[in-house]
Amino acid sequence: MCRNIFAISIIGFLLITGCKKKEEYQAQQNSNSQSISGLLTSNDTLLSYEDLGLKKLSDYGFFNQPLNKLIPANNQVVPYELNSPLFTDYASKKRFIWLPEGSQLSYVKDESVFNFPNGAVIIKNFYYKNEELKTEEDIIIETRLLIKDEKTKQWKTLPYIWNEEQTEAYLYILGKDIDLIIERNDADNKQIAFKYSVPNINMCKNCHVKDQTIVPLGPTPRQLNMKHVFQDSIVKNQLAYLKDNKMLKDLDNLDAVHKFPNYLDPNSGSLNERARAYLDVNCAHCHQDGGSAKTSGLHLVYSETDQYKLGINKPPVAAGKGSGNLSYDIVEGKPNESILLFRMKHLEPDIVMPEIGKNLVHTEGVKLIDAWIASLGN
């Protein structure tokens, strides 16, 4: 009896793994035949959602034509970068802040998002470079807007998806899968085929809700504390630029602002600092007090000092299969026994972390966190 069951399960296993290989192969072939499908075409039904936001990105007037060059239409639109950005399947990002005329950001704390005036908009464009896609030009996939509503004084999230012609982006609340093949400029120059997921309008809230309110995540003084090449090749610290243009108040001493490490740049901080920066920007929006992963007890903000809350020898609470049959979030010196790294390395929906918007493993991030866990306890 037992032997039979054993035999059957072996056959079952072979069947399952056999099928899997076939599927993967087919998926690869399909995506080779067309490199970018999923951007909007005339076949897509585009609805107006007037109570949500404007139908087209160009309706806001942030950028000059041609729209896909993303050239600010006036000095109310200010570009910025972050020292340590969120990983989004190797997409590059161009970020801008739009401020109503005469209004200012105000400084709160180095690690806290600026206080934005009502009506402000944060504009984040996700694109892949032409050399990654082997296309003539860069391709913009989506533009996400965070708008601080004049009336309600609350932030709202609006996802826009670009069309194939790259002439316009449309408000598209349903989320969409975009088929991409990219070639990373790394050691093996391997082509990667994958589905890039534009989130639906509710998914934005998974990351952007803290204490039951929508909040921006990136633009903090310590993240903006870096040089940027502005128009006309002016190179300037971003905080200084904002201040000089009277768009930032309540910050007197720029030199005292903490500069957040760039997790990919070994010169920007120690291994520990860079790993903690990585966990902060990629995990802590949920994994903190008031975040959507608060029930996990795993808190990954940069300033966390409680080793247990950081996951060291902490068992998971309701990780299910996400635990990978491992016992602790982090085991010092043992990356391969640490659930945190296990979940970074996997892409299944019930295992992958971060749990949305990620369809590729971030090899560099995995390397960094692997090295960091290996270094702990020494």
Place this chain on the structure above:
Amino acid sequence: MLAILLVTYFVIKNEPTPEYTPERHYVEGKENEILSKFLLAKDSTVIELGAGHFTISQSLSLEGLNHVIIKGKGIDQTVLNFKGQSRGAEGIRVSNCTSITIQDLTVENAKGDNIKVMDTDGITIKNVESSWTGEVSEKNGAYAFYPVLCKNVVIDGCRSIGSSDAGIYVGQSINVTISNNLAFYNVAGIESENSKNVKIFGNKAYENAGGILVFDLPGLTQYGSNIEVYNNEVYDNNTKNFASKGAIVGQVPSGTGSLVLGTEDVYIHDNVFTNNKTSSIAIASYILIYEMGKRNKKSDETTSNTGKRVVGNVRMIDSKFDQDKNYNPYPRQIRIGKNAYSNSHIFPTINNDFGKILLLKKPIRTIDVLWDGIEAPEAPYTICFEKENKDISFYALDVINDFKNPTTDVSKYFCN
């Protein structure tokens, strides 16, 4: 000789691996229409879902809304099937809402949890089936109904099938009613965890590994108390425990009718327990679970670089429980009223540690009420039996003294 063979057969016979295969005719292509209804919902929206068995590839979520009803045409009529979903791990996800009702539909085969509700005051789920189809497997999602950090929860007239953790699972919530539901083919049928003011009545929990569980675990935002389990039918909970190894319910012995772990003020009465192979009711402290985890996995102990001992395989068992000052690992004031117990199984199963111990210590009869025998310090009492229990089969393992002085005398623990 024949007798020995028979005994051996009954003892090592495997628990069944049940299978749930409802009739389905899946249709694709309706996803965007259904998704739009969720995305465009505002306060007081009624999301009406038509009849059909719809395949959906992503989580459907509500966030920050008040007074929303999600309504299908009936359990067999409106089916949302999440098999093979690629975005999000939940089926329906509700968070930061007030007064939400989900009714008259089926949610099945989500990767993670079928229906997860977080930080919501007022969640009513009625006449909803939440299931994983096919043969039960540890690959099934964890929780069928999963309200966590909620207030005023009602789950009534629902069915939970095939969860690889708990079917109806209410965690860290206050004011909870779990009534008139069916829970079968799950690892745990119904589980109240770290919740307060909970009534569990009129349910049928059968063919799970464990029927109705009341748990209190350390390191969480609140602890459980004031729980009443009554008028339930709890039978044939002898399905093999198919939880993934990471889950604490993986520790629940197959054949358990009801298990109380830790928790203050639990009253179990007027239930009918039938044919649960290991024990109708079991009462344990977190210390026991911790010790058993250690005992099982001694060989796997490893030492981390810091020299701290790490017990490699004590899955999700928190060795820091004694550092959580708010947590009390002992069951306290567990009151057992009159219940009906019957068992056609002559021998306890040996497919779990409890069963093995029981077979050695008390081989001829299965146990009605099993207790680890660890008394809670500073509690008015740990467990007590109402007088109607005078003839039950009771067994208190003397766990901390390596089972040396077990007792079967229920009269020692009559309620005052």
